[in-house]
Amino acid sequence: MDLTKIKAQAKKEISVINNSRDLERWRVKFLGRKSALSLFFANLKNLSLIERRKQGAKANKLREFLEELYRDNKERIAQQEKEIESWDISRPGTKVPTSHLHPLTLTLREITQVFSRLGFAIVEGPEIESEYYNFDALRIPPSHPARDMWDTLWLKSVSKKGRLLLRTHTSPVQIRYMEKHQPPFRIIVPGRCFRHEATDVSHDIQFHQIEGLMVDEEVSLANFKDIIETAIRELFSQKVKIRFRPSYFPFVSPGVEVDIKIRNKKSGAQEWMEIMGAGMVHPDLFESVGYNKNLWQGFAFGVGVERIAMIKYNIPDIRLFFSSDIRFLKQF
């Protein structure tokens, strides 16, 4: 075949190719071992030296041309094919294994962080506690009817400071801390507490509390209100409604209960929910740890962490926290 015809035909055929399979066929046809061009080269040896040189140069030129044509079209087709095989962006991405922190950790963290920002130090105390720290030092002797507010799990034991028990609240850390530190100070005490209680959706034998204590020369009831309002607003929202009303704990005077108004998820009605017991520290506590009770004053409070978490995450049953059910844990 004549080289110009080959060139023309190759050009014509490649112009309509639109996929790599046909392109490959084209390559074999025009550049393969059995192609007309290859035959042409094979036949060169039958020609005279001068003719061979002349025709050889022509054929080489054609081969270069065809190779370039092939490369250009290969690129064109690859580009076309990529566009055809488009990305399904709705397909989910590759999963990264993740896990979750417990809702109580998240809640404890949020509360402690708010108070840390307000300059409160984090302090912890023992869960196995003596009757002295849990009750007597807090003005709750066995004969005091108020002791019934704390149903206690006692331990089989006797210690020097009275019987041992599982602390029913974080308040004993008030005494423990004051015994070793001088005012002024502000602390919060997160920790696990226990009650001798039949369990139901809102009661369990263990729960977590955060105790707060601020002592200075002039920390007043009005200051207490401000700190608590600030903290609650940080935790819930700036618009949350807060209510203060009288309460009683033997280790404070006066005693205060703090409620917030939340939406009842069932009825949709707004209702008050108790979230905190508090009050001004009873001067007897200062006296028992050796402070000058005429100089120092302050406030203390206790928040139930489960209760806050239940409100924040809309959890209906306190026992879920300790269920370790993966279907529960994965939600946080």
Place this chain on the structure above:
Amino acid sequence: MRFSYKWLQELVPELPPPSKLARILTLYLAETEVYSSRRRVILDVDLLPNRVADLSGHLGLAREIGAILGRKVSLPKVKLPPLQYGLNDFLKIKIQSPNCSLYVCSLIRGVKVKQSPLWLRKKLEDCGLRSINNIVDATNYVMLLTGQPLHAFDYDKISSPPEIIIRQARQGEKIVTLEKKAYSLDEQIMVIADAQDPIAIAGIKGGEKAEVDLHTKNIVLESANFFGPAIRRASQKLKLRTDASWRFEHSLTPELAQYGMEQLLSLITQIAGGEIITDKSWQKRTFASGFIPVKWEKWEKFLGWRLTSSEIKRYLRLLGFSIKSRKKYLLVSPPCFRNDIQIAEDVMGEVARLYGLDNIKSVPPVAPLTVPPKNELWEFKEELRNWLRGYHLEEVYNYSLISQEETKCFPSSWKKVFIEVSNPVSNRFAILRPTLLCNLLRNVAYNFNFVSEVRFFEIGKRYYRDKKYQERTVFAGVLASKEEKEKDLFYQVKGLGETLFQQWGLTREDYFQKKMEQSEYKDIFVTGVSFSSSNNEIGIVAAVPQKWLQFYDIKGSVVFWEFDLERLLALINTEREFQPLPRFPAVIRDISLFVPQGTSIERIVRTIQKAAPRYLEDVDLFDIYEEKVRETGKYSASFHLVFRSPEKTLTAAEVEAEMKKIYKALTVIKAVIR
């Protein structure tokens, strides 16, 4: 306590409507709910423990409502029926117990016992009491009115010579109460007795012996003041709580005993007739209460806002407090029924309460700007949690108490150190967990219902007894699979531990890895590794033995770990120092070895390190192949060897020379190059 709205209405003029009243009481006194019973309105007031003594009667609550509304409500004076004196001729009263400070007693002769009038029955019903007969109902009515518990005995059933003796019971003495229940008494329990038997458990419950019934003609009425703590102790001991014991244990004022008797005498003669014989002793007694000085300057400092002296005085007067104004302070004397007011703070608190705690204007405290001290353990726990979350472990919180049944799996060496609860709620929560293992296995068993792999961790306390009662903060966890892949899980956890240590800047010089036999957990686990510092054990990583898996009904493999966080924290040095970047490139050679089973990786690494100390920078295990151990007795291990000089670029020949030394050393431990 249940209060009848209608009754309160009779005592307080222009009482606000029920729901408004409940709202006011909640804000100014105690949480109050309204509901209706038999179409009558009931207020349920959750009385605070310090106010039971003065508010457990309708009169007390009426007085308090008056104070809150800004009106003064005083106790109505009782118009006493004619009294005859000479009780002593009919009945001798002998107070032999120190727990009785006042015993007011009267006799009414010729009463007619019958059903109570409707108005009386309705009031009892409203407050949740059952009507019995006019005499018993009268004592209950007066209790609900005044708060003073009262009791009536049938005079003719009292053994002769007729006496009332208030004494402590004798050990083993018996009494059958009005409910026909028998109680065995002891010296801690006070009784009201006649010449022969106890006829009542003082302040708690009447006895069957002198019960007032429809045939009763002559009655003995008791209105006494008992020592609160004594009644509380007895009531707890007998596990018998009554309306009377509840009031008495809150320490009532003796004046109430007098007033209660006056009310009772008046009511009974009205509804049951009879003539009263009493004595004069109780009528004239007065009880003084002291003055509490409150400095004027203290008010603003304590409450946080300025109150005028006239405001202060107005609130205190509304509450019935007597006051004397001095230049520097106010002398305040609370009424006798307010035994909860003892110190200046109590007085100021009362003013704040009447002002309205909710009405107080918040004031930001003024305090020095100090940096709160850092709590290292707390921050360590927080950091650890974040890290573990990144490692794809779910956080759990478990109960600190485990069940009696779960203790079966423990070896005796562990049982010895258990801390037990003496009054468990149930066997499910009987013993403080000595390790977090039990809880976590429970979690695995439960979650295998939903998933086939469990990756949990918990930061919490374990508890045991040595010389002291110990509670130690630990970081524990499990990797569990329904498949048999214990070994794989073990190395995953071990890797986690080692990586954590590395993160906190610990090198292999700071801690040791020991065999399980050297661990304090050795009686529980067989296969595992113990990590320790030079002083003590930090923790373990171990495969959970079959016995435990069977107990918790787990089919699969579980690897458990537990680290003591305080011990770990003590080791950690988070200060980091920059190391200059290497100036010359490293040369890396890989070798693969066939190693006799039983030769540890640690031994191989040490052999290599020892053989070529000059340029060898690191030996890094990157592959282990154990499939053919059974047939050949050998396993295969591959290492990257990293060579580097701080002074020059190493030549191939220099590295080759080092490698030759390593090959030679390896032949000594029978490791063959693959």
